[in-house]
Amino acid sequence: MSPDVDAWLEEKRRQPFESTVIPLEELTEPGGWRFAPGTGNLEHHSGRFFTVEGLHVRTDHGRVGEWWQPILVQRDIAILGVIAKEFDGVLHFLLQAKMEPGNTGLVQLSPTVQATSSNYTRVHRGGRTPYVEYFTEAGRGRVLVDVLQSEQGAWFHLKRNRNIVVEVTGDVPVGDDFCWLTLGQIRRLLRRRSVVNMDARTVLGCLPVEAPAGAPDGEEVFDRGPEPCGLHTMTEVLSWFTGRKSAYELSARLVPMDSLVGWRRESGRIVPEDGGNLGAVGADFSIVGVRAHARTREVHSWKQPLLAPHGLALAGLVVRRIGGKLHALVRAEVLPGHRDTVELGPTVRSTADGRGGTPADPRPEFLDYVLSARGRVRYDAVQSEEGGRFLHAETRYLVVEADDDFPLRVPPDFAWVTVEQLLALQRHSYYLGIEARTLLFCLNNL
Amino acid sequence: MSPDVDAWLEEKRRQPFESTVIPLEELTEPGGWRFAPGTGNLEHHSGRFFTVEGLHVRTDHGRVGEWWQPILVQRDIAILGVIAKEFDGVLHFLLQAKMEPGNTGLVQLSPTVQATSSNYTRVHRGGRTPYVEYFTEAGRGRVLVDVLQSEQGAWFHLKRNRNIVVEVTGDVPVGDDFCWLTLGQIRRLLRRRSVVNMDARTVLGCLPVEAPAGAPDGEEVFDRGPEPCGLHTMTEVLSWFTGRKSAYELSARLVPMDSLVGWRRESGRIVPEDGGNLGAVGADFSIVGVRAHARTREVHSWKQPLLAPHGLALAGLVVRRIGGKLHALVRAEVLPGHRDTVELGPTVRSTADGRGGTPADPRPEFLDYVLSARGRVRYDAVQSEEGGRFLHAETRYLVVEADDDFPLRVPPDFAWVTVEQLLALQRHSYYLGIEARTLLFCLNNL
Numbered sequence: 001m002s003p004d005v006d007a008w009l010e011e012k013r014r015q016p017f018e019s020t021v022i023p024l025e026e027l028t029e030p031g032g033w034r035f036a037p038g039t040g041n042l043e044h045h046s047g048r049f050f051t052v053e054g055l056h057v058r059t060d061h062g063r064v065g066e067w068w069q070p071i072l073v074q075r076d077i078a079i080l081g082v083i084a085k086e087f088d089g090v091l092h093f094l095l096q097a098k099m100e101p102g103n104t105g106l107v108q109l110s111p112t113v114q115a116t117s118s119n120y121t122r123v124h125r126g127g128r129t130p131y132v133e134y135f136t137e138a139g140r141g142r143v144l145v146d147v148l149q150s151e152q153g154a155w156f157h158l159k160r161n162r163n164i165v166v167e168v169t170g171d172v173p174v175g176d177d178f179c180w181l182t183l184g185q186i187r188r189l190l191r192r193r194s195v196v197n198m199d200a201r202t203v204l205g206c207l208p209v210e211a212p213a214g215a216p217d218g219e220e221v222f223d224r225g226p227e228p229c230g231l232h233t234m235t236e237v238l239s240w241f242t243g244r245k246s247a248y249e250l251s252a253r254l255v256p257m258d259s260l261v262g263w264r265r266e267s268g269r270i271v272p273e274d275g276g277n278l279g280a281v282g283a284d285f286s287i288v289g290v291r292a293h294a295r296t297r298e299v300h301s302w303k304q305p306l307l308a309p310h311g312l313a314l315a316g317l318v319v320r321r322i323g324g325k326l327h328a329l330v331r332a333e334v335l336p337g338h339r340d341t342v343e344l345g346p347t348v349r350s351t352a353d354g355r356g357g358t359p360a361d362p363r364p365e366f367l368d369y370v371l372s373a374r375g376r377v378r379y380d381a382v383q384s385e386e387g388g389r390f391l392h393a394e395t396r397y398l399v400v401e402a403d404d405d406f407p408l409r410v411p412p413d414f415a416w417v418t419v420e421q422l423l424a425l426q427r428h429s430y431y432l433g434i435e436a437r438t439l440l441f442c443l444n445n446l
Numbered sequence: 447m448s449p450d451v452d453a454w455l456e457e458k459r460r461q462p463f464e465s466t467v468i469p470l471e472e473l474t475e476p477g478g479w480r481f482a483p484g485t486g487n488l489e490h491h492s493g494r495f496f497t498v499e500g501l502h503v504r505t506d507h508g509r510v511g512e513w514w515q516p517i518l519v520q521r522d523i524a525i526l527g528v529i530a531k532e533f534d535g536v537l538h539f540l541l542q543a544k545m546e547p548g549n550t551g552l553v554q555l556s557p558t559v560q561a562t563s564s565n566y567t568r569v570h571r572g573g574r575t576p577y578v579e580y581f582t583e584a585g586r587g588r589v590l591v592d593v594l595q596s597e598q599g600a601w602f603h604l605k606r607n608r609n610i611v612v613e614v615t616g617d618v619p620v621g622d623d624f625c626w627l628t629l630g631q632i633r634r635l636l637r638r639r640s641v642v643n644m645d646a647r648t649v650l651g652c653l654p655v656e657a658p659a660g661a662p663d664g665e666e667v668f669d670r671g672p673e674p675c676g677l678h679t680m681t682e683v684l685s686w687f688t689g690r691k692s693a694y695e696l697s698a699r700l701v702p703m704d705s706l707v708g709w710r711r712e713s714g715r716i717v718p719e720d721g722g723n724l725g726a727v728g729a730d731f732s733i734v735g736v737r738a739h740a741r742t743r744e745v746h747s748w749k750q751p752l753l754a755p756h757g758l759a760l761a762g763l764v765v766r767r768i769g770g771k772l773h774a775l776v777r778a779e780v781l782p783g784h785r786d787t788v789e790l791g792p793t794v795r796s797t798a799d800g801r802g803g804t805p806a807d808p809r810p811e812f813l814d815y816v817l818s819a820r821g822r823v824r825y826d827a828v829q830s831e832e833g834g835r836f837l838h839a840e841t842r843y844l845v846v847e848a849d850d851d852f853p854l855r856v857p858p859d860f861a862w863v864t865v866e867q868l869l870a871l872q873r874h875s876y877y878l879g880i881e882a883r884t885l886l887f888c889l890n891n892l
Contacts (some may be wrong), residue, residue, distance in 0.1 A: 077692045103838070146685035148692075148786070159787075162692050164685075238873065239592035239610075246523045246594075246608050253700075339785055340606075340875070427684065428874050429786070 005185055006232060009195070011098035012177065014309050018293040019101035021391070023268020027289045027303050040258035042287070049116070050074035050389070052270075052305055054255040057155065061334040063362075068260040070270055072307060072389055073157045074116070077148065078173030078198045078351050079114040081135040082372055084144060084167040086182070092180040093165075094131070095200060098117055100387030101292035102306045106208070108197035109189065112178070134166050141148040141168035145206045148429045149199075149437065152385065153335030154305055157254065160339070160429065161199075163206045183356065187410040187445040194384040196396060201383065202434060205441030206426055209336045230325045231408070235366060238357060240415050241431070244332035245342045247412075252336040269308075284351075285309040288391060308391035312352035315345075315435040318371035319378065319443065320416070322407055327382050327416040328443070331367070333404065333433060343433040344425075347414070353437060365411060375400040379442045385434075395435065399443050419443065451631055455641070458543035458623065464739040465547035467837070469714020473735045473749050486704035488733070488751050495562070496835070498733055498751055500701040500718075503604065508696040509779040509808075514706040515729045516716055517783060517884035518602045518753060518835055520562070523594065526645045527559040527581040530590060530613040531626070536585070536663050538626040539611075540577075540618065541646060546833030547738035548752045550840060554643035554830060555635065558624065576621055580612050587614035591652045594875045595883065596789060597644075598831065599781030600729065601753055603700065606785070607645075607874065609652045633891040640830040640840060647829070648880060651887030652872055674866030676771045686861050687877070690778035693858075698782035715754075730797075731755040734837060736841045754837035758798035758828070761791075761881040762816035762844040765824065765889065766852055766862070773862040775812070775848075776888070779879060789879040790871075793860070798842050811857060821846040825888045831880075840882065845889050865889065 021405045024042070027033040036043050042052035055071040083094040098110035134140045144165040151159045174180070181189075186204065189195045228234065260271050271286040288308045295303040318329040333345035348367045371376070378399040383392035410414065417425075422440050425431040432440065457685040470488070473479040482489050488498035501517040529540040544556035561575045580586045590611040597605045620626070627635075632650065635641045674680065708719050716733040734754045761817040764775040779791035794813045815821070826846040831839035854862065863871075869884050878886065 075697060076695060079692075143681060143685045145681070146688045148688055162688060162690075235589060235591070239589045242592045242594055242608060242610075249522060251521060369456075 005181060005189070008179055009097060009107075009109070014104060015107070016293075017099045017106045019106060020291045021242045021290050022303065024265070024270065024305065026270055026291075027305060029303075032303065033305065033337060035122045035257075038258075041256060041257035049304070052257065052307075053157070054257045054260045055252055055336060056255045057250070057252045057336045059248065059250040059334065059336075061250065067283065068255070068262055069336075070257060070260065070263065070287050070307075071157045072155055072159070073254065074159050076117045078116040079132065079135050079164065080111045080161050080162045080203045081111050081131070081164045081166065082111045082200070082203050083131060083134055083141070083172060084165055085169070085172060086167075087180065087428060091167070091355075092182055093186070093204065094174070094178055095181050095186075096175075097177045097179070097301075097423045098197070099292075099294045100197075101290045101304065102389065102391040102393065103197070103387030104194045104384055104392050105386075108387065109181075109195060109200050110187075110197045110315065111200050111203050114199050130178075131172075134168070135162075135164055141166040143167075143428070145208065147206055147228075147427060149206065149432075149434070150337075150339065150430055152433050153337040153343065153433060155285070155332070155390070156337045157252075158337060158339050161202075163203045165203060166208055183445065190383075190442055190445055191381055193382045193408065197384060198386045198434070198438070202436045204438045205444075208423060208427065228418055228424055230320050230327055230418035230421060231416045234421060234424070237415065237421055237425075239419055241332065241342070241344070241372055244413060245340060248334050248341060250334055250336065250341045284311070290391065306391040307389060307393070309393045313393075313395040314348065314350045314354070314370075314398065315346050315395050315439060316348040316350075316367070316400065317436075317439045318347045318366060318370065318375065318400050318402050318406065318445070319419075320345075320402040320404075322408070322416060326419050328419060328440070329410060329414055330417055330422070330436060332413045334414075335433075338433075339430055343430055344417075344422075344436050345433045346435050346439055349435065367413070369402075369406075370398060370400050373400065375402040375406070377401075379439075380444055381442070383438060395438075397435075397439055397442055399439060399446075401443075449636070451625065451627060454625055455543060455553075455555070458707055461545075461553070462739075463545045463552045463781060465552060466485040466737045468735045468737050468749065470711070470716065470733065470735045470736075470751065471714055473751060475749075478749065479597055479751065481703075481728075484704075484779070485702035487702060490803060494522075495750070498753075499603070500703045500706045502701045503696070503698045503699055503782045503784055505694065505696040505780060505782075509568055510618045513729060514701070514708055515718075515782075516703060516706065516709065516733050516753075517603045517700075518601055518605070519700065520605050523561045524562040524607045524608050525559050525578065525581050526557045526647070526649045527577070527609065527612065528557045528649050529577060529580055529587070529612055529618060531611075531615070531618060533626065536628055537613070538628055539632065540620070541627050541632075542621075543623045543625070544643070545740045547736045547750065547835030548642075548835065548837040548839065549643070550830055550838050552833075553704065554833065555632075555641060555646050556643045557645050557649050559646050561685075576624075577618075580608055580614070581608075582712045583757065587612040589613075591654065591873070593652055595648055595652065595878075595880070596783075596785065596876055597648075597880050599783040599789065599879060601731070601836070602783045603698075603785060604785050607648075609649045611649060611653055629891065636829075637827055637889055639828045641727065644832045644880070644884070645829060647884045647887050651883045651890075654869060654873065656742060659817060674728075674864055675767050675864045676773055676864035676867060680870070681712060683861065683863055683867055683871075687778065687788070687790070691786060694780050694787060696780055696782065696784075696787045729755070736837065752837040753835060753839070755839045759839075759841040760794065760796045760798045760800070760816075760844065761841050761885060762794040762796075762813070762846065763882075763885045763889070764793040764812060764821065764846050764848050764852065765865075766815065766850075768854065772863060774866050774868060774886070775856060775860055776863055776868070776882060778859045778861075781879075784879075785876055789876055790863075790868075790882050791879045792881050792885055795881065811860070815848075815852075816844060816846050819846065821848040821852070824892055825848075825885075827888070829884060841884075843881075843885055843888055845885060845892075
């Protein structure tokens with residue numbers, strides 16, 4: 001156990017890591033990355049890791065009916081695994097100080113294991129992923145949660161990872177970059193900018209834990225009660241969700257990168273031609289190359305492509321007490337990389353400065369409310385998205401509690417769902433998108 | 447209400463319907479179906495209904511690592527809707543005697559509404575789909591269930607439909623081809639061959655209803671209790687399911703029909719070149735054309751392609767009482783059309799005569815047990831698969847109750863799950879495949 005987490009993390013952050021943006025052309029080398037002949041897709045010679053391919057999207061949802069974009073394709077399921085153990089009656093979680101080339105601050109707190117099968121089957125000839133056997137071998141402990149969840153539907157094609165927490169009782173050797181933390185300690189770190197990484201947030205957020213504000217460490221309440229109910233019954237919530245999926249058509253087909261309309265290669269990057277204002281959610285980014293150097297990674301230095309979003313994003317959630325129960329106003333979000341068209345997103349998704357895709361775009365619903373802070377701000381911090389795939393992708397996560405004058409009747413893509421209902425849905429795959437999961441986790445850890 | 451369902455159904459079956467197999471070339475006509483230039487895909491000029499495309503599959507699951515096959519692609523979500531209403535305290539369901547060109551017996555009992563948006567937005571210029579407003583307009587009644595579920599993962603690419611039951615209290619006009627039936631009446635019809643169609647089975651099977659054997663009509667028990675538990679907790683079941691998805695890789699990409707390896711057009715059909723023994727589950731079929739003539743359909747006569755499986759299929763489920771609770775032995779099935787690689791299937795899937803893909807194939811696990819009837823046969827009837835897409839596709843559904851000497855330890859792709867747990871999972875999409883849902887429905891209606 002580490003009483004002084006801050007000092008330990010500071011020390012880890014002082015290590016000599018390096019990450020430099022390089023032209024995409026410098027990625028290509030025998031045995032490394034290449035632009036595949038005939039398609040222009042960026043791929044690794046081993047066929048593993050991920051590829052950058054083209055996507056052709058057509059939909060009757062939103063203002064833009066058709067567009068092309070690069071998208072990250074990663075078929076194998078990564079393990080995002082956390083080992084949990086009780087010390088003195090308090091559950092602790094073994095987190096890792098992990099460097100990723102796209103991280104702000106380079107080192108952030110990650111799950112015990114964050115590894116694709118490329119990692120743990122050693123495609124890139126690094127060392128063995130520590131602790132992976134706790135998740136790949138049966139009988140190492142009691143599984144608290146084990147569920148596939150999606151990642152950014154605007155940037156990943158059908159991506160999902162295995163979110164798993166295993167509670168053990170025996171001794172666990174603690175490696176140099178690892179540290180046991182309580183939920184209380186993690187809660188405090190969540191207040192700081194880009195310390196707890198995306199993968200740690202999504203795994204821990206899947207725990208069936210409800211920590212009421214002010215509860216001392218370790219007094220988490222495991223939700224085991226009967227079916228939660230709020231403004232809507234669970235059957236009504238599920239029916240609304242099904243209805244939203246049925247309301248929209250979306251065709252998203254992989255196409256060769258060389259055939260993308262509206263994108264070009266320029267100065268060693270792949271960039272959108274009109275400066276990025278495509279009007280499609282999240283399609284405002286470039287594809288860049290990086291060279292990374294690290295001592296704690298499985299391999300010591302490597303090159304790879306990253307997706308670099310243009311500017312800080314905003315994910316805002318409006319919550320409100322209704323009938324004594326805390327409800328969140330979630331939105332049915334249509335994104336091209338979703339496995340089934342729609343997942344639940346925050347109330348508002350936007351760029352942090354509130355501008356839409358183009359000056360002509362209508363402002364997103366509830367954006368002004370969220371930014372005006374007419375409600376009580378319950379959470380407001382910037383967090384990083386996955387630094388192994390994105391370059392300095394950060395999102396301002398904002399939870400605003402609305403007063404009783406905030407409308408209960410909302411447009412068709414929105415619904416008031418209780419926090420308990422969201423936790424129940426989160427036991428299953430592909431209900432909550434990754435931003436909604438982060439917001440729920442932060443909300444539950446106020 | 448119809449006390450004499452049998453007589454009503456017999457009358458409907460005596461109507462002059464007709465369905466004739468024709469060469470695929472005869473489907474093509476201006477404004478109708480065509481082989482798309484450049485791909486050879488079969489498609490309708492309107493761009494609606496469905497298409498027949500090619501699929502290239504690669505997987506590390508099973509004996510066959512790579513194959514090509516035609517597959518049906520249907521992106522829009524059909525409504526499979528049933529209106530329910532209480533008469534004299536007993537819940538009744540409004541079913542329709544519906545003709546489909548691929549049905550054995552041509553007319554079967556279908557949901558109140560069984561319509562793609564092509565139907566109810568009148569692409570083929572037929573009449574309005576009766577009752578569709580009960581499912582497309584809010585406030586018509588209380589939703590009992592509303593969930594997207596998959597269909598045959600060997601024959602459909604990512605297909606899913608909206609399974610919805612709405613309970614109403616007001617008057618419902620009953621059309622000529624419609625009839626109110628109780629669950630008891632439906633239960634008796636399930637004993638007969640190919641009377642209750644696939645869509646009616648899947649919708650009604652999604653109801654949270656548990657009807658213990660011998661319970662009189664209307665005494666269904668709506669499961670509202672705490673989380674069901676059996677040999678495994680729900681967390682363990684979910685973790686096993688997640689583990690199975692993580693264990694296998696599957697790449698299934700749509701490709702032009704013209705590029706399919708191992709298939710050819712012959713005598714007006716698309717047939718597998720080696721007689722169909724590809725060794726891949728469910729890939730033993732042809733694509734054929736039919737001309738249909740009907741009076742009760744939205745349009746009176748039409749031509750369309752159908753997928754014609756070669757022979758009767760078998761779906762066998764082993765059940766066993768463990769600790770007083772009925773458990774089913776389900777199998778994690780990898781099929782190329784699944785939205786997320788794996789869904790739960792029956793214990794055994796095979797051809798009805800028990801032969802595998804080729805003489806060299808190992809016999810499927812538990813096949814001999816299911817066919818030997820060493821256990822007690824609880825259900826044994828042949829039912830039709832969807833007659834609007836498949837030609838005379840029938841499956842022998844078999845539920846066998848095993849004795850206490852049947853092993854509790856089973857291979858990794860199998861798990862003992864209680865009937866209550868399966869019902870709880872069925873509230874969500876893509877856990878139970880269509881055959882498992884039919885078996886669960888039949889089991890619950892013994």
